[in-house]
Amino acid sequence: MGTIEASKLALEQGKGILRLAPNWVPRSFCIPGRRIKLHPDDYYALGGARGGIDERWLSSTTDAKNGPLTGTHEGLSKVVFQDGSTRREVLFAEAVHGLGAEVIGRRLWDEHGSWPMYSKFFDNLGPLPHHVHHRDHHAKLTGQLGKPEAYYFPPQLNNHPGEFPYTFFGFNPSTTKQQVKESLMNFTKGDNKITNLSQAFRLETSTGWDVPPGVIHAPGSLCTYEPQKASDVYAMYQSLVGNAVVPEELLWKDTPPEKVGDYDFLIELLDWELNVDASFKESHFMLPLPVSDEKDMARQGFIDKWICYKSTAYSAKELTILPGATVVVRDAAAYGMIMMQGHGKMGVWDIETPALIRFGQDTHDEFFVTEAAALEGVTITNTSKTDPIVMLKHFGPGNPDLSEIV
Numbered sequence: 001m002g003t004i005e006a007s008k009l010a011l012e013q014g015k016g017i018l019r020l021a022p023n024w025v026p027r028s029f030c031i032p033g034r035r036i037k038l039h040p041d042d043y044y045a046l047g048g049a050r051g052g053i054d055e056r057w058l059s060s061t062t063d064a065k066n067g068p069l070t071g072t073h074e075g076l077s078k079v080v081f082q083d084g085s086t087r088r089e090v091l092f093a094e095a096v097h098g099l100g101a102e103v104i105g106r107r108l109w110d111e112h113g114s115w116p117m118y119s120k121f122f123d124n125l126g127p128l129p130h131h132v133h134h135r136d137h138h139a140k141l142t143g144q145l146g147k148p149e150a151y152y153f154p155p156q157l158n159n160h161p162g163e164f165p166y167t168f169f170g171f172n173p174s175t176t177k178q179q180v181k182e183s184l185m186n187f188t189k190g191d192n193k194i195t196n197l198s199q200a201f202r203l204e205t206s207t208g209w210d211v212p213p214g215v216i217h218a219p220g221s222l223c224t225y226e227p228q229k230a231s232d233v234y235a236m237y238q239s240l241v242g243n244a245v246v247p248e249e250l251l252w253k254d255t256p257p258e259k260v261g262d263y264d265f266l267i268e269l270l271d272w273e274l275n276v277d278a279s280f281k282e283s284h285f286m287l288p289l290p291v292s293d294e295k296d297m298a299r300q301g302f303i304d305k306w307i308c309y310k311s312t313a314y315s316a317k318e319l320t321i322l323p324g325a326t327v328v329v330r331d332a333a334a335y336g337m338i339m340m341q342g343h344g345k346m347g348v349w350d351i352e353t354p355a356l357i358r359f360g361q362d363t364h365d366e367f368f369v370t371e372a373a374a375l376e377g378v379t380i381t382n383t384s385k386t387d388p389i390v391m392l393k394h395f396g397p398g399n400p401d402l403s404e405i406v
Contacts, residue, residue, distance in 0.1 A: 001088070003094040003095070004098040006083075006090040006095075007079070007090055007094065007098050007099050008099065009081055009083065010080075010081035010095065011095075011099065011102065011103070011370070013082065014348060014349065014367075015373065016347070016369070016372055016376075017348070017367050017368070017369050017378070018079045018092070018103075018368040018370070019079065019080050019364065019367055020077050020078065020079060020092060020366040020367060021077070021078045021079075021080050021089065021362055022362075022363055022366065023057045023075065023076070023077045023078070024045075024053045024055070024359060025053065025055040025064050025066070025074060025075055025120075026050045026054070026055075026066065027051050027054055027066070028051035028066070029051065029129070030051060030052060030054045030128070031052055031124060031126060032052040032124070033160075033162050033223055034125075035159065035160070035223040036055075036056050036123045036157065037354060037355065037356055038053060038056075038358075038359065039356055039357065039359065042358060042359035045359040046071070050066075050069055050071075054122065054125075055120050055121060055123065057075050057077065057118055057119075057120045058118060058121070058336050058338050058366060058394065059077055059118055059368050060075055060076060060077045060120075061076065061091075061115045061118065062075055062076070062118050062230045062232060063076060064232055065254075073091065075232070076092065076093055078091055078092060079091070079092050079095050079368075080362055087362075092115075093115075096114060101371075103334065103371075104334045104370070104371060104396065105333060105371030105372075107371075107398070108334070108371075108397070108398075114230065116229065116230050116313070116396055116397060117227060117314040117396050118336070118394075119225060119226060119227045119228065119314075119336060119338075119392075119394040120226050120228070121223060122219065122223070122224045122226055123157070123223045123224075124219075125162050125163055125221060126162060126163040126164055126241065126242055127164040127166070127167070127168075127218050127220050127241060127242075128218055128219045128241070129236045129238035129239075129241050129246050129250075130194050130195055130198065130216055130236075130237050130238035131217065131236045131237055131238070132213075132217075132234065132235055132237060132270060133147035133148070133149065133211075133213045133214075133234050134146050134213060134214070134233045134234070134235070134254060135214045135269075135271065136213070138268070138269055139213075141259075142255075144231055144232075144233045144254065145230060145231040145233070146213040146229065146231065146233065147213055147228060147229050147231040147232070147234070148213050148311050148314075149211050149227070149228035150209065150210050150227050150310070150314070151167075151211065151219070151224050151225070151226055152207075152224070152226075152307045152308060153203055153204065153205045153208065153223070153224055154205070154225055154340055155205040155206055156340045157223040157225075157340070158222050161203075161221060162221025162222060163221050163242075164220050164221045165220045165221050166200040166202050166203060167200060167209070167220040168195050168199065168217060169199070169200075169215065169216075169281075169284070170199075170217070170274065170275035170277065170280055171197045171198050171216070172197060172276070173276045173277070173278045174276075175276060177272065179197055180270070181264070183197065184237060184263050184266055185263055186239070187237075187248060190239070191240040194237055198216070198218070203222045205222065206288060207285070207286065208285075208307055210283075210286060210308070210311055211284070212271065212274060212284075214269065214270055214271030214275075215270075215271060216237060216275055218238060225338075225392055227316045228314065229314065233254045234253060234254065235266065236251055236253065237251065237266070283310075284310065288305040288307050288318065289306040289307075289309060290303070290304070290305050291304040291305065300325075300327060301321065301322050301326065301327045302319065302320060302321050302322060302327045302329065302380075303319075303322070304329070305317060305318045306402070312397055312398065314394060314395060314397060315394075316394045317395075318390065318391075319337075319389075319390070319391050319393060320388050321342070321344065321381075321388060321389040321390075322388055323385055323386050323387060325381075325382050326380070326381040326382075327380055329377065329378050330374065330375065330376075330377040330378075331374040331393075331399075332375065332399065332400040332401045333371060333395050333396060333398075333400060334368070334369060334370050334371040334396065335368070335374060335394060335395045335396075336393070337366070337368075337369065337392065337394070338366050339352065339365035339366070340390040341387065341388060341390035342382060342384060342388055342389035343383065343384065343387075343389070344383045344384065345379075345380065346367065346381075347379060349364065349367065350364050351364055351367075351389070351391075352365060353365055
């Protein structure tokens with residue numbers, strides 16, 4: 001069966017809603033926080049050399065950039081469907097490429113020719129090194145896209161805060177480029193102490209942050225839902241995190257070969273004005289924003305909130321369906337979604353929130369809703385008398401609904 005035929009069959013079976021398999025990604029420089037529901041025996045299922053699995057990528061058409069040991073299709077989501085009694089799968093990227101506007105809608109297909117974002121759960125026990133994601137013009141030098149991203153800290157995945165629930169953003173306003181350059185030049189001499197030039201903010205569940213490309217940041221240890229542009233470009237600027245040494249190769253990751261060793265180029269990667277902005281929090285911190293009056297929504301059986309809304313590259317919502325309610329939810333754009341709590345029905349699908357997932361096991365907690373299905377309206381029934389359904393929904397750029405709200 002060809003990929004287009006398989007994609008059409010999957011789309012028909014789901015009536016415009018594709019079911020996706022869990023998509024686990026390891027990071028060699030991370031220690032899993034063990035909050036993303038993977039079985040305790042499976043966090044190192046890919047072997048010690050690959051590092052622990054501390055990420056689950058959602059509705060992804062983006063390859064993970066994990067060095068020479070990266071596995072085939074690592075980071076790429078897969079659509080699961082039935083061919084008679086046989087379980088089959090097709091890459092979500094192949095479904096998007098083959099069916100185009102049937103999956104993501106005419107607007108995004110004509111503008112991007114791809115699904116231009118993905119989301120993930122990032123689940124590290126400690127903080128990440130201070131690092132930067134390139135802007136488009138720098139990422140283009142290595143054939144990639146720039147990477148804005150956003151954070152939301154779902155309470156369902158934060159039963160413990162990890163070792164350091166604080167995130168460093170940018171630099172203190174008085175910091176000079178020469179100070180940063182000197183820190184980078186000391187990268188191989190031990191602790192380059194670059195976070196001495198920065199400030200950290202305490203992280204709180206049910207809140208979020210907008211992180212434009214070019215902003216240096218060291219994400220803290222809350223389990224994080226991260227909508228982002230379809231890219232895995234970055235460079236690590238911190239040489240020591242706790243007792244973990246960061247390899248120098250990650251300082252020069254995604255640097256053109258002719259620029260390796262050029263510390264001025266690393267300074268150029270930084271959006272300096274944003275990094276030394278004294279009002280960074282006021283511009284980039286996000287509290288949930290109700291789509292409409294909460295009491296009116298509750299009377300209809302649901303509560304819908306924007307949780308990521310300060311970037312033009314993507315947006316995200318938290319949708320709650322109250323116990324016993326059946327609602328029809330309409331959106332103006334295609335979206336990926338992941339279940340956080342509860343169980344019930346969504347269109348033709350049973351939906352549920354697993355407590356524990358084995359590596360390689362299928363689930364009914366992740367889906368992709370095509371634009372046509374989103375516009376028509378998705379019927380969701382909460383079959384529980386006590387437990388709300390909570391799901392997170394991630395949209396591509398230029399969501400027409402968001403322009404009416406923010």
